Amino acid sequence: MENRVRELREKHGWSQGELGERLDVSRQTINAIETGKYDPSLPLAFKIARLFGMRIETIFDPGK
């Protein structure tokens, strides 16, 4: 699944650690999400969307 987490994080000027703190997850989890090695659960995906003030489908793209 592709996502725009890295792009949005950088736009806000946050480090992976800072975003992790805001979402109450580890820096490594943010890294794994950004690199596409881990797809977050639905509650975490909603949390990310809420934090960036966007709809979930504009951040996460399941692809084909």
Place this chain on the structure above:
Amino acid sequence: MARMSSRRFNAYVMVLMAVYVALIFVAWPLVRDAHSVWWRIALAVSPTVPVACVVALMARRVMLADELEQRLHLIALGMATALVGTACLIAGFLALGKVWRGDGSELFWVFPVLCLVYGFTRLGLKRYVTGSWDFWGC
């Protein structure tokens, strides 16, 4: 509840492991000389108390971990249990067939081997998923 920091977790584990080593050196040699059965049992199982505390600490840490960390812990534990369980099954069949004659003291190694396999598996998984070799800093 806040996630447990690596530094705090490591400090607790180090203290408990120091107690474990002290019990092995102090209590264990006294077991054979103890006259009362109950005292012998208490001395023999005393090193398991700090180990049980470490297991409880690890369980607490996993409970407070985030979803990816919990998944890595679960996969590593599952793989370690499957490997060690299969090895124990093979050993059991070999012992039944009198191919391997153990005196039961080998059981002492089941838990440490389980922890070792779990640790290496988790390290490998973490390296694959997050690109980090840091075992404790999750």
